[in-house]
Amino acid sequence: MYFGFENVSISYGKKKIVQDVTIDFPKGKTTTIIGANGCGKTSLLKTISRAVHPETGKVVFNNRPIGHYKPKALAKKIAYLPQIHESPSDISVRTLISYGRYPYRKFGKGLSEQDHEIIDKTICLTGLDHLQDRTLNNLSGGERQRAWIAMTICQEPEILILDEPITYLDIGYQLEVMELIRTLGAQLNITIIMVLHDINLAARYSHHILSIKDKQIYACGEPRHVITEDKLLDIFNIHSQIHEDHRNTCPFIIPEKK
């Protein structure tokens, strides 16, 4: 298994969140997890960042449970951006991005020449050149999210986990961030796993969609196989019209009243 969950169950106290989830994420592809509120999407992602420990089962990377890796070694392979991030507001974009080099730093040493090169490259790649000296509190929500994503890219990960990366953004920034994620995934050949609430954006920007219902994986596959009227009725309890977006070659939905 390259990367995925093996029989993962999560409980909070007596409350079962997900049960026996097994999935192998396709390498180099973007997979989006969808599901109703409280279905355990975020909890699943948190087992990857080790903020939540699975009750049973394990998260596997390169055929080894992630617990067998040293934290810094793992941080060089898997980057994770939580839904809510906090930071001192007075640090510059460049400083934030440089924190992505933390797993590579040697004890007591500053950033190396190579680190600075990678930071420069990342800034260029994420289009933050003109903003790099601005402090975070002087950025718009979309720019800030761009900076955070740049920080995770600076880790040079093989796998990037994003928990609701566009939740607090307006539609313009939502598209901008999704485009950025797609570009990065394609250019750097990163395996991206994210949680989204917007089904249309999920359908448009993902190679695969994974839906969770009743603590388990309900459906998994290409967007047009998962985003169907009867499946959406099951997952979200909504009626919907499904149309074809010819320009973006993906399905799009219009939700209807129950």
Added chain:
Amino acid sequence: MKRNSNGSFELYKVSLIIVLFIASIVVTLVSICLGSMSFTMKESLSAVLVADDSAARLIIWHVRLPRILSGGLVGSCLALSGCILQGVMRNYLASPSTIGVTSGASFVGYITLVVFPSLFYLLPIGAIAGAFLTTLIIYAIAYEKGVSPVKMILSGMAIAAVFGAFNDIIRSFFPDRIANATGFLVGSLNGVAWKNFSLILPYALVGIVICFFLPSKMNVLMLGDEMANALGVRTERFRFFLIVISSLLAGAAISVSGLINFVGLIVPHIAKLLIGSDYKYLFPTSIALGYSLVVICDTLGRIILPVGEISVSIVISFVGAPFFLYLLRNKQTA
């Protein structure tokens, strides 16, 4: 050579830190001249450098200099300790005194004095142990799948009240036993001599030196536990380590000066206002500011009255409390 594009900003910060350290030296030089008996700078310097029987040598070398250096060291330690705690708790109200570490430290310090009145050198060890135990208790109470900063502050306040009460009991029942620990009682530096200085110096130095290896990890921790975890920091272990270091610093400081409030709270705030929240700059700034604040306040306390003196903790409260209120009023978001 760093290709950091905000190099000019870094240069500004480095120069500011250098200025602050030069200011600490100036403050030291000025305050050895001042006191109930004033000397010129030339007299003071020769008293420091030349060992003779003059009155200047007696006053400056044996009384003022150890007091000033100890006070400065106490200030630096408390400021660093507060700086670390504010980071660990991710709460700008955290400081050795607000979370009860200082009262725990002085409680065990008192007990050491009452039980072993003749073993003077046990005091810092007792105070450090007290600081550490108190922090552990608070940590354990606040622990629930990781530490909740709010719970930690609240339980710290409760613990502080309990230890404060115990301290009052000891003070009322064993006044004679603790009378020999000048300063320790009221947060004063009166009577602090070279032996006090050399007693805490090793503990303080260990703490300060360790702090110079922490900034990059501290900065990552400030991104939140989840993010720090994802970047490869073992957050729980690191946080525990930080608590040990801040106890060491606070305990060492308290064993010389007793309870001095506000230094650990306001110095990190001022440092952050001056230089931003990058710990690489925040630590040295706090060291310099903590040093100067305590030395200036102690000197003021020594010279402000025609006869006698006001203890440093009182001066700091008079200066520090209004300043803190001013900060609260003007700085909405920290």
